[in-house]
Amino acid sequence: MPALTIFRTFTTRPFAGDDLQLICFVLGTYRLIQLFCLIPLAVITLVNRFKGNDLLYNGYGRWCPQYELLSDNEFISLSYEDRQKVTRPSSQYLFTMLAAIFMVVDVAWMFAVWSAASVGTPTQPKGRDKILRPLIIFKMFVINFFPVALVVYGIIKTYNSRANNYGCGNVPLLYDPDATPAFVLFSILLVTYALELLVFPTIATNKIVKFTRRHIVKERYSTENRGERLEMCLGGLMKCFSVLLNNPNLGGKELKNKGELKDFASNLMGFANNDTKLDIVLSDMYIGAKMLARVQAERRLLAIQRLQQTSNQKKTEREDKDNIVEAPTGDAIEGATKKDYRSTLKKDGKRRSVLTLQTSEQGKEYVVVEKDVLSSDNKNDVDVLKEVAHYSIYAEYVYWHFRLVAIEHFALGKEETRFLPSSDTTWDLIREKFSLTSIGLDESLLVYASFHSGLASTPYAVIVDEVKETVVIAIRGTISMEDWVIDLQYVPSPLDKVGDICGFDGKGRLCHKGVLTRAKWLYNDLKKYRILKELYAEDSPYKEHNLVVVGHSLGGGCAQVLSLLLRPSFPGLKCYAYEPPGCIFDDEFCSKSKEWITSIVRGDDVVPRLTQPNLESLRDEFFDVTAQIKVPKIKAFYDVKTPCPDSHLVSRNANMLCKKAQIDRDTSFSEKLRVFRNERADKNRESTKLYIAGKIIHLVDTTGDETKYVPYWASRYEFNQVVLSNKMLSDHSVPPLVQILKNLKLDERHEVLVQEHVIVNDEEDEEEVRVFICFSNPHGKISFIVLVFCFAAWITNIWSNQGCKFVSRTTIITSPNGTISPGPGMSAGMWAYNLRECIDPNSCDFDNFNDLQESEFCQPYPQGLIEIDANTKAARAFSSLANFIGFIGLGLVLFSTSMKLRKQSCVALFVVLFISCLVGGLQFLFLQGVMCGRIELVDGDSDATCTLSENGYAAVAAVVLWFVALVGSGVMLYTY
Numbered sequence: 001m002p003a004l005t006i007f008r009t010f011t012t013r014p015f016a017g018d019d020l021q022l023i024c025f026v027l028g029t030y031r032l033i034q035l036f037c038l039i040p041l042a043v044i045t046l047v048n049r050f051k052g053n054d055l056l057y058n059g060y061g062r063w064c065p066q067y068e069l070l071s072d073n074e075f076i077s078l079s080y081e082d083r084q085k086v087t088r089p090s091s092q093y094l095f096t097m098l099a100a101i102f103m104v105v106d107v108a109w110m111f112a113v114w115s116a117a118s119v120g121t122p123t124q125p126k127g128r129d130k131i132l133r134p135l136i137i138f139k140m141f142v143i144n145f146f147p148v149a150l151v152v153y154g155i156i157k158t159y160n161s162r163a164n165n166y167g168c169g170n171v172p173l174l175y176d177p178d179a180t181p182a183f184v185l186f187s188i189l190l191v192t193y194a195l196e197l198l199v200f201p202t203i204a205t206n207k208i209v210k211f212t213r214r215h216i217v218k219e220r221y222s223t224e225n226r227g228e229r230l231e232m233c234l235g236g237l238m239k240c241f242s243v244l245l246n247n248p249n250l251g252g253k254e255l256k257n258k259g260e261l262k263d264f265a266s267n268l269m270g271f272a273n274n275d276t277k278l279d280i281v282l283s284d285m286y287i288g289a290k291m292l293a294r295v296q297a298e299r300r301l302l303a304i305q306r307l308q309q310t311s312n313q314k315k316t317e318r319e320d321k322d323n324i325v326e327a328p329t330g331d332a333i334e335g336a337t338k339k340d341y342r343s344t345l346k347k348d349g350k351r352r353s354v355l356t357l358q359t360s361e362q363g364k365e366y367v368v369v370e371k372d373v374l375s376s377d378n379k380n381d382v383d384v385l386k387e388v389a390h391y392s393i394y395a396e397y398v399y400w401h402f403r404l405v406a407i408e409h410f411a412l413g414k415e416e417t418r419f420l421p422s423s424d425t426t427w428d429l430i431r432e433k434f435s436l437t438s439i440g441l442d443e444s445l446l447v448y449a450s451f452h453s454g455l456a457s458t459p460y461a462v463i464v465d466e467v468k469e470t471v472v473i474a475i476r477g478t479i480s481m482e483d484w485v486i487d488l489q490y491v492p493s494p495l496d497k498v499g500d501i502c503g504f505d506g507k508g509r510l511c512h513k514g515v516l517t518r519a520k521w522l523y524n525d526l527k528k529y530r531i532l533k534e535l536y537a538e539d540s541p542y543k544e545h546n547l548v549v550v551g552h553s554l555g556g557g558c559a560q561v562l563s564l565l566l567r568p569s570f571p572g573l574k575c576y577a578y579e580p581p582g583c584i585f586d587d588e589f590c591s592k593s594k595e596w597i598t599s600i601v602r603g604d605d606v607v608p609r610l611t612q613p614n615l616e617s618l619r620d621e622f623f624d625v626t627a628q629i630k631v632p633k634i635k636a637f638y639d640v641k642t643p644c645p646d647s648h649l650v651s652r653n654a655n656m657l658c659k660k661a662q663i664d665r666d667t668s669f670s671e672k673l674r675v676f677r678n679e680r681a682d683k684n685r686e687s688t689k690l691y692i693a694g695k696i697i698h699l700v701d702t703t704g705d706e707t708k709y710v711p712y713w714a715s716r717y718e719f720n721q722v723v724l725s726n727k728m729l730s731d732h733s734v735p736p737l738v739q740i741l742k743n744l745k746l747d748e749r750h751e752v753l754v755q756e757h758v759i760v761n762d763e764e765d766e767e768e769v770r771v772f773i774c775f776s777n778p779h780g781k782i783s784f785i786v787l788v789f790c791f792a793a794w795i796t797n798i799w800s801n802q803g804c805k806f807v808s809r810t811t812i813i814t815s816p817n818g819t820i821s822p823g824p825g826m827s828a829g830m831w832a833y834n835l836r837e838c839i840d841p842n843s844c845d846f847d848n849f850n851d852l853q854e855s856e857f858c859q860p861y862p863q864g865l866i867e868i869d870a871n872t873k874a875a876r877a878f879s880s881l882a883n884f885i886g887f888i889g890l891g892l893v894l895f896s897t898s899m900k901l902r903k904q905s906c907v908a909l910f911v912v913l914f915i916s917c918l919v920g921g922l923q924f925l926f927l928q929g930v931m932c933g934r935i936e937l938v939d940g941d942s943d944a945t946c947t948l949s950e951n952g953y954a955a956v957a958a959v960v961l962w963f964v965a966l967v968g969s970g971v972m973l974y975t976y
Contacts (some may be wrong), residue, residue, distance in 0.1 A: 020117040041185040064168035102146035123669040147193040251480030264488035288626040290640035293724035376746035389741035395552040398474040417452040477553030489514030503568030519561035556580030583690035597694025603731040628657040778900035786968035793961030801879035803951035804829040804858035872929035879923040917962040
């Protein structure tokens with residue numbers, strides 16, 4: 001942060017200056033794809049050039065029927081007339097060279113940008129922008145010239161070639177040049193370069209849109225209308241999401257985008273610094289959130305250690321107290337047995353509280369507090385837990401099970417949204433026909449259900465529980481888009497009018513606006529269809545049943561508010577809300593609701609903690625942590641991507657973050673943050689905080705593996721921090737909660753199992769974590785050095801064995817009569833030889849070898865004229881094998897620059913480079929082959945002596961480079 005300004009109105013947003021590594025990574029991946037096409041194209045181009053396959057004769061290529069270059073018996077020399085007819089096209093060679101130059105220049109630019117973007121910290125640029133700005137300008141106006149030139153050149157050459165039938169006139173081609181691998185690779189490169197140029201029309205379009213906003217429709221895009229725009233965007237996204245998924249259960253039909261999200265949009269704009277721009281970009285959000293989760297984990301770890309110490313101290317004190325209990329004697333044990341005495345000791349030693357961690361009132365630190373657990377010898381606790389476990393199944397089944405039963409067993413149509421027995425159905429018939437036995441609720445009857453999901457309406461069911469002799473109203477939680485809209489309407493709404501209608505004192509009391517809307521619809525729907533009136537009529541067998549309202553998530557919040565509306569008519573009503581939203585009633589009303597509401601929260605569940613003040617506190621802490629980052633953002637990114645065990649939390653965080661007192665308060669970010677916080681403080685004074693209603697049972701995972709939970713009575717004030725953990729979402733699931741409540745046992749003694757966490761120094765070995773991050777060099781600079789040598793060796797080896805100047809031959813011809821005379825000298829390679837031509841075309845004797853010189857053309861060995869021996873075949877095989885195995889080694893080294901190799905992989909790399917070095921040396925068997933020995937000719941024998949030529953020296957250099965890379969891989973292996 002902030003975004004880099006290139007020109008007055010041209011910036012890198014949504015990327016900051018220290019985010020350009022991401023651009024380099026994406027661009028590098030794109031270049032890698034191009035490289036996979038460019039390398040084979042370059043190899044094909046060079047091989048064709050070395051072997052003479054690219055030569056044109058009288059302007060005709062090999063694909064033309066008119067092509068006739070040299071016959072097999074013209075083995076050595078090229079006549080003057082033929083020399084004038086032979087040409088070499090440069091189009092493919094020029095395109096490949098230009099593409100290679102572009103690749104090298106752009107990769108060098110990416111390395112420069114990567115280094116410059118790594119300067120400073122997220123909130124302190126430290127001169128980073130001064131380096132990056134000229135680099136971006138150089139990229140825009142210099143480097144981007146290359147893809148433009150390549151695209152234009154490639155299109156023109158392709159068009160001209162096809163226009164004249166590839167130079168063959170009107171005759172049919174021997175084969176289609178467009179079907180060759182070289183042309184396919186050329187086409188792929190051309191397309192990638194063309195796609196790359198789309199960035200320019202994209203920038204132009206963006207500028208036009210901004211100009212239109214600023215000068216033509218400026219009223220719509222003014223600051224005053226940003227809330228409306230945000231509301232429209234959020235609603236449009238939700239609508240599109242529902243259309244794309246095309247799932248009726250997800251709803252979305254009632255989303256009209258006419259004010260449903262107005263309150264949330266307003267709060268979001270305030271939350272996300274609408275007035276004061278802090279220049280927070282997406283990468284800042286990601287890294288800041290990950291670092292904040294680590295800070296919270298460290299804070300919790302240190303608090304757990306204090307908890308362990310306090311718990312051990314309490315345990316010691318209790319044991320000391322137990323040890324000094326005096327055994328009863330004399331009259332005290334008269335009439336008592338030893339068993340009674342042991343029971344008395346056991347009861348006295350029973351622990352009815354648990355030490356737990358609770359966030360402070362500001363939500364920024366943990367404190368150790370002693371909480372009352374639900375005890376097995378407390379009848380009220382036992383009864384509450386049984387009720388909570390029993391009714392949880394209704395909160396789960398209202399999601400899907402009741403509708404499926406109504407369709408499959410109660411003749412409800414698939415398109416129908418309401419189940420209601422006919423008015424002439426008797427209670428006995430209801431008990432007979434509408435039992436829920438098919439889903440395991442043997443003594444339960446479904447008497448009414450609404451399955452319509454809208455903005456105000458919500459699916460719910462009314463069940464008669466004959467086991468508990470209760471009437472249960474079960475309300476579904478969040479599933480549809482409309483449910484999400486209601487969740488987001490969390491602003492406080494007054495209860496004055498509702499209280500007057502329903503018969504309770506709601507004056508000055510506040511409630512979750514969206515949940516209140518749903519509760520009022522539920523209240524009216526029950527009244528409209530006379531459900532409760534019929535159930536509690538004088539002739540009803542259920543008139544003495546108690547009323548229970550249950551729900552999970554949003555359904556739990558609706559159950560809490562509905563129970564408030566119904567309680568004046570049903571004073572004995574009870575409500576059990578499972579993992580409800582954390583902003584239902586104001587503080588005073590939450591205290592009153594303890595008489596009839598019980599809320600259940602599991603572990604780190606995020607929903608009961610999602611309140612506007614909690615989110616604001618989380619945001620402020622996020623800003624603090626972001627300002628504390630003392631390393632470049634790329635280093636922080638690598639660190640947060642790597643899992644951090646508890647034993648390294650403190651040391652890893654200390655390496656990334658400075659202390660709050662050390663934050664530089666003179667930066668632009670700090671100044672904007674002060675202004676922003678002052679603005680938000682003034683607005684927050686006017687808001688009223690909402691809490692979880694009723695008594696709260698908090699289920700704590702005491703083992704860390706979700707096998708044992710301890711329930712304790714919690715305070716609504718301890719859910720004032722959003723806990724960023726890997727369980728914050730999974731702990732909200734209702735099926736596991738139902739099983740936990742059913743299997744929960746109130747043990748006689750409750751001990752929180754706290755593992756000993758040892759804080760270690762950086763010097764201690766940390767568990768190895770292997771993460772793939774492009775060019776992060778986890779092995780150090782040695783892997784990059786090995787990569788450079790491997791690449792140089794591979795390219796050099798290809799050039800050496802594909803040329804026609806591997807050796808220089810000096811020959812002596814022995815005639816049949818024994819006469820010895822010097823033969824023609826020539827240069828020869830693995831697959832082709834070098835043609836000779838006249839030095840002076842006006843006075844040239846082809847039989848006088850002194851009149852000839854080497855030409856620029858290579859010619860494949862004529863078939864049948866020379867018998868290729870075993871040594872030459874072996875040299876060819878070893879040279880090809882060196883290229884293939886070297887390519888594998890090159891890939892392994894390239895991988896090692898992005899991810900740390902295991903020891904076995906380092907050993908494999910060492911072996912591969914050793915083999916490449918070995919087979920690269922074995923290609924010198926060519927010196928023992930037929931081209932460097934005796935050849936039997938018709939008019940005598942030719943004895944040749946060979947010395948290394950330029951391609952041969954390149955092969956020696958390739959072997960040396962492979963050896964240096966081998967040594968480097970040995971160093972990598974030695975580090976283990």
